[in-house]
Amino acid sequence: MLGGGFAGSWVARLLGKRGATIVNPDNFSLFTPLLPEAASGTVEPRHVVVPLRMMCPHADLLLGSVREVDLEAKTARATSLVGEVELEYERLIVALGAVSRTLPIPGLAEHALEFKTLADPILLRNHVLRRLEAADAASTEAEVQRQLTFVFVGAGYAGVEALAECRDLALDAVRYYPRLRDAPQRWVLVDAAPTILSEIPKRLGAYALRHLEKQGVDIRCETRLSSAERGAVVLSDSARIETETLVWTAGVKPNPAVNDLGLPLDDRGRIVVDETLLVDGRSDVWALGDCAAVRNRGTPDRVDPPTCQHALRQARALSRNLRRLATGREARPYGYRMLGQVATLGRHKGIADALGLKFSGFVGWWIARTYHLHQLPLFSRKLRLVADWTTALFFRRDIAELTTLTSSARPAGNRDVAPEEDTDRAPGQARD
Ligand SMILES: Cc1cc2nc3c(=O)[nH]c(=O)nc-3n(C[C@H](O)[C@H](O)[C@H](O)COP(=O)(O)OP(=O)(O)OC[C@H]3O[C@@H](n4cnc5c(N)ncnc54)[C@H](O)[C@@H]3O)c2cc1C
Structure with a gap:
């Protein structure tokens, strides 16, 4: 499982004892709908994350970032806390999410x-x-x-x-x-x-x-x-x-890490999957969440928007399909109609x-x-x-x-800030 965010963590949780290996840079999954309340101090920041080892007790977790995948050899390379690691896989699930969409606006x-x-x-x-x-x-x-x-x-x-x-x-x-x-x-x-x-x-x-x-x-x-x-x-x-x-x-755009995986992408950089979330042209790779263009039987005129609700429903559909495939049954198409917002x-x-x-x-x-x-x-x-x-x-x-x-204590992966800069300011802003 590449990515242990909303979609990846739910697939791993729902697979239960069938197990999974999650590769994710943090040992938690971030519950983004509560981020605004963490900003105002109503909710403790620690309480808007869910530890992956608690949420998915039957999964293995490798803290790291996927760098590349060899689709023919069925291996993935990741940078982990102990250096470069190569993982073999039988089935690959890509749930690498999205990143902030910035524009070339001066400043x-x-x-x-x-x-x-x-x-x-x-x-x-x-x-x-x-x-x-x-x-x-x-x-x-x-x-x-x-x-x-x-x-x-x-x-x-x-x-x-x-x-x-x-x-x-x-x-x-x-x-x-x-x-x-x-x-x-x-x-x-x-x-x-x-x-x-x-x-x-x-x-x-x-x-x-x-x-x-x-x-x-x-x-x-x-x-x-x-x-x-x-x-x-x-x-x-x-x-x-x-x-x-x-x-x-x-706005957001698909995680650019998907560009290096050799998978088909649409014009917005999302991985192209069929109605069962299987990547086009592959029989052993699935993708879901914000990094994929997921077709939905419930809304045939458009692909799913990047929301937690859709990521969760896609995770349910995929875990069901993986269980079906493991017992020799056919995968079923995914369909979901939003019940509310x-x-x-x-x-x-x-x-x-x-x-x-x-x-x-x-x-x-x-x-x-x-x-x-x-x-x-x-x-x-x-x-x-x-x-x-x-x-x-x-x-x-x-x-x-x-x-x-x-x-x-600035976490890795966040935007670089020179050590002498105040981190409360946007970089480059005046010191008080
Ligand atoms: C501030 C904010 C508020 C939101 N509020 C709502 C809301 O109220 N309701 C709603 O429905 N949706 C909301 N969303 C959208 C929602 O968060 C996303 O649609 C959802 O998280 C998508 O799930 P995902 O698993 O595809 O991506 P993510 O949850 O982003 O997970 C991707 C995971 O991949 C990991 N990753 C990234 N790169 C690598 C790599 N190279 N190797 C391994 N792992 C990697 C990331 O660390 C992350 O854990 C909000 C988003 C934001 C930013």
């Missing part, structure tokens, strides 16, 4: 924070809290305003939820900064699409838009980021926004489209949380999450920022 790579890995919400939370500290120490109104301006580009799930959670965190935190209590905060959400959350039903998207606008979020649809520089961003309508915070959540919009606000019924506000928020809790594997993980949520009901958010911790 983007140097100045933007991302929101994809476990480290990202921790860095973003520290960054937001540092902006409050910087604003508190600033000597001019203009500088206070610049520090308290936050720009998010990308109004899909990740961008909308991350903005809503970080905004709640900042509003909670200013209670402890008497100088900033009356200072206006500016939260800007930018997207090239005509509306936000274009992937969910219109009515719910419109509710989310109204809710965020009522909260004072400056939403700029049909607008692109043109450039970023130290202390400012420029948008396609020529607006220049003075800010120290640019968060980039404008949920998103949280900060404290006690959310949207849910469940079984054709649409909910917003507190009920939407409650359904979104219940759904995430239901999807999270392992009873012990669910319990830790409920404990975090319960604590958050009674206490205000913790405002300790742990920049020193993250600067000495």
Whole structure:
């Protein structure tokens, strides 16, 4: 199994005692729907990951990154903690996921924070809290305003939820900064699409838009980021926004590691599979999740979008098919119709489209949380999450920022930062 993320970990778990060997850079699977709550401090970052050895007790785990596959010799090479390792396989499953899609926008790579890995919400939370500290120490109104301006580009799930959670965190935190209590905060959400959350039903998207606008979020649809520089961003309508915070959540693309596997790819770089998730032209390689273009009987007009819900359903279908093939039966086509979608919009606000019924506000928020809790594997993980949520009901958010911790413990694979740089800032941004 190449990749132990949402799709890979579920296939391995569902294969049970049949066993699997998972190759993954971390010993956990990341539960991304809870990343925004980790950014606001409502949920402990450790509680949004599931240890693979606990989730898949019958699987072997090799901590490492796959470099290449020899499809004829049936071997995969990986870089592991003990150097290069060669693994033989009988059946290969590719679930390498996606990476952030960046564009060649001047200054983007140097100045933007991302929101994809476990480290990202921790860095973003520290960054937001540092902006409050910087604003508190600033000597001019203009500088206070610049520090308290936050720009998010990308109004899909990740961008909308991350903005809503970080905004709640900042509003909670200013209670402890008497100088900033009356200072206006500016939260800007930018997207090239005509509306936000274009992937969910219109009515719910419109509710989310109204809710965020009522909260004072400056939403700029049909607008692109043109450039970023130290202390400012420029948008396609020529607006220049003075800010120290640019968060980039404008989509994902298939993991480029799939380019080196010798498998057929579509025009977007996704592995081409048939309806049973078998890779085109192969009889021993399957692919699923964000790195594959998966055809779905339930929605014949398009391939599956990159979501956890689809990755999970594909994992179920594939594990069933692998069991069938092992007992000499034929694989069955995969088909799934989404029963709903949920998103949280900060404290006690959310949207849910469940079984054709649409909910917003507190009920939407409650359904979104219940759904995430239901999807999270392992009873012990669910319990830790409920404990975090319960604590958050009674206490205000913790405002300790742990920049020193993250600067000495930055995980491998995240964007390189020069050792002397503050890791709470987007690389290249000014030191306070
Ligand atoms: C911030 C954020 C919020 C999201 N919120 C939602 C949501 O609310 N609802 C929803 O349905 N979807 C959501 N998604 C989308 C969802 O996370 C993905 O669709 C899902 O994780 C896809 O599963 P996957 O297994 O294909 O990829 P992943 O879960 O990304 O797993 C890929 C795995 O491959 C590993 N890997 C990478 N390179 C290598 C290599 N060379 N060798 C070995 N292993 C490697 C990675 O470390 C990772 O563990 C969100 C995504 C993000 C980023």
